[in-house]
Amino acid sequence: MSEVPQNAAQKTFYLETFGCQMNVHDSEKVVGTLVQEGYRQVETVEQADLVLYNTCSIRDKAEQKVFNRLADYKKYKKQGKTFGVLGCVAQQEGEKIFERAPYVSLVCGSASYRNLPNMLIQIEAGKQRVTGLDDRETDECFETEFTARTNPHRGYITIIEGCDKFCAYCVVPYTRGKERSRTSDSVLAEARQMADLGYTEIQLLGQNVNSYKDPEGKPGARKTFAELLAAVGEIPGIRRVRFTTSHPRDFGRDIVEAIDAVPTLCDHVHLPVQSGSTRVLDAMQRLYTREQYLERIAWMKAAKREISITTDVIVGFPGETEFDFAATLNLLEEVGFDAVFAFKYSPRPNTPSLRMEDAIPDDEKARRLEVLMAKQREIQTIRYKKYIGTRCEVMVEAKNEARAQWVGRTSHNKTLNFTAASKPRLGSYAAVNVTGSFPNSLLGELVV
Ligand code: SF4
Numbered sequence: 001m002s003e004v005p006q007n008a009a010q011k012t013f014y015l016e017t018f019g020c021q022m023n024v025h026d027s028e029k030v031v032g033t034l035v036q037e038g039y040r041q042v043e044t045v046e047q048a049d050l051v052l053y054n055t056c057s058i059r060d061k062a063e064q065k066v067f068n069r070l071a072d073y074k075k076y077k078k079q080g081k082t083f084g085v086l087g088c089v090a091q092q093e094g095e096k097i098f099e100r101a102p103y104v105s106l107v108c109g110s111a112s113y114r115n116l117p118n119m120l121i122q123i124e125a126g127k128q129r130v131t132g133l134d135d136r137e138t139d140e141c142f143e144t145e146f147t148a149r150t151n152p153h154r155g156y157i158t159i160i161e162g163c164d165k166f167c168a169y170c171v172v173p174y175t176r177g178k179e180r181s182r183t184s185d186s187v188l189a190e191a192r193q194m195a196d197l198g199y200t201e202i203q204l205l206g207q208n209v210n211s212y213k214d215p216e217g218k219p220g221a222r223k224t225f226a227e228l229l230a231a232v233g234e235i236p237g238i239r240r241v242r243f244t245t246s247h248p249r250d251f252g253r254d255i256v257e258a259i260d261a262v263p264t265l266c267d268h269v270h271l272p273v274q275s276g277s278t279r280v281l282d283a284m285q286r287l288y289t290r291e292q293y294l295e296r297i298a299w300m301k302a303a304k305r306e307i308s309i310t311t312d313v314i315v316g317f318p319g320e321t322e323f324d325f326a327a328t329l330n331l332l333e334e335v336g337f338d339a340v341f342a343f344k345y346s347p348r349p350n351t352p353s354l355r356m357e358d359a360i361p362d363d364e365k366a367r368r369l370e371v372l373m374a375k376q377r378e379i380q381t382i383r384y385k386k387y388i389g390t391r392c393e394v395m396v397e398a399k400n401e402a403r404a405q406w407v408g409r410t411s412h413n414k415t416l417n418f419t420a421a422s423k424p425r426l427g428s429y430a431a432v433n434v435t436g437s438f439p440n441s442l443l444g445e446l447v448v
Pocket of ligand 1: 166167208
């Protein structure tokens with residue numbers, strides 16, 4: 001939360017964020033912008049004059065949550081509170097939100113956040129309904145010098161927004177607009193500024209972070225994604241660089257070479273596969289085959305450092321047969337992922353897969369999800385066990401008072417809970433001996 005002087009007359013806002021890291025980081029920029037406009041952030045709806053939800057529409061459940069939340073708070077409208085819907089649901093539903101939730105005054109998509117101050121002025125002047133919806137032709141990246149980062153040690157930098165891939169199931173190209181990259185100069189300037197402020201870990205963000213195309217500079221002088229990654233990693237003071245999310249089609253060998261060459265680049269890659277069946281990948285319009293995906297895995301497995309690989313999977317895509325599903329299970333075994341974020345297929349508005357035949361019944365999707373998660377649990381149990389007896393460097397992230405343990409994160413992006421005889425400083429790096437493992441975390445003792 002941003003530090004601002006307390007003033008009873010100051011306008012206050014409450015912001016709740018749903019969805020991915022892009023949304024979390026957008027919210028940091030929204031908070032910074034509002035604080036700059038004289039607002040103060042508060043922790044409850046009750047305390048706020050302005051109530052904002054930064055929404056996600058990637059799955060039906062996430063979207064429903066927002067409307068449920070708005071329904072809960074309907075009563076506050078009478079107390080003069082202003083409600084606003086930001087983000088992907090705002091862009092997707094547009095003015096229909098006013099019909100569904102008439103007490104909402106502000107609807108604003110993510111590429112229009114730079115207009116937020118103007119929209120708020122209109123609301124303060126008494127305008128009942130204000131919209132800021134993105135125009136796919138003129139969208140820009142939302143850059144602001146007022147970003148209010150919530151973590152003082154680890155921060156996000158958006159390097160590319162939007163998506164041109166149009167996977168058959170996905171709303172993102174409709175809600176976040178076309179792909180647009182920031183200049184490498186502006187990304188590096190922000191990263192240097194963060195290093196000067198004491199940040200040691202940077203995470204580069206984008207819907208397809210590795211589709212990055214430097215828009216400026218002489219041909220030949222423009223940075224590729226791998227070059228930008230390496231350049232961020234070489235900034236003095238930066239100890240860890242991560243990136244998410246990568247698209248397999250644009251995942252080049254040069255990224256693995258950069259990880260090999262620059263020690264500050266974390267040895268973790270999140271590479272969403274979605275299905276292990278080329279037939280389903282084709283129906284999903286994912287632009288790669290199972291074999292091409294496995295080729296990228298082979299590059300990573302041949303790296304000098306062991307790279308931890310995580311993925312996303314959708315089960316129950318229309319037409320997914322038992323045979324296709326078995327191919328996905330088999331792919332999990334073949335790769336040996338360190339984590340899998342698996343979801344049941346959720347039909348979304350405006351997407352081609354909405355009209356596809358052979359929908360999989362929900363209970364069958366649930367069954368497949370359960371089978372897949374059980375399989376992955378077995379894989380992770382084995383994979384995490386092999387860390388026992390090793391020493392890992394962690395960034396100290398928090399203290400779990402109830403368990404009297406510290407919470408650290410390894411370069412592999414694993415949670416390592418550890419005990420310590422002396423108190424480590426939050427945000428510092430510490431060596432920990434791993435003494436135990438679970439399917440999703442490691443256990444250890446601080447090296448004195
Ligand atoms: S690559 Fe596909 S899944 Fe990812 S954001 Fe773009 S359309 Fe959505």
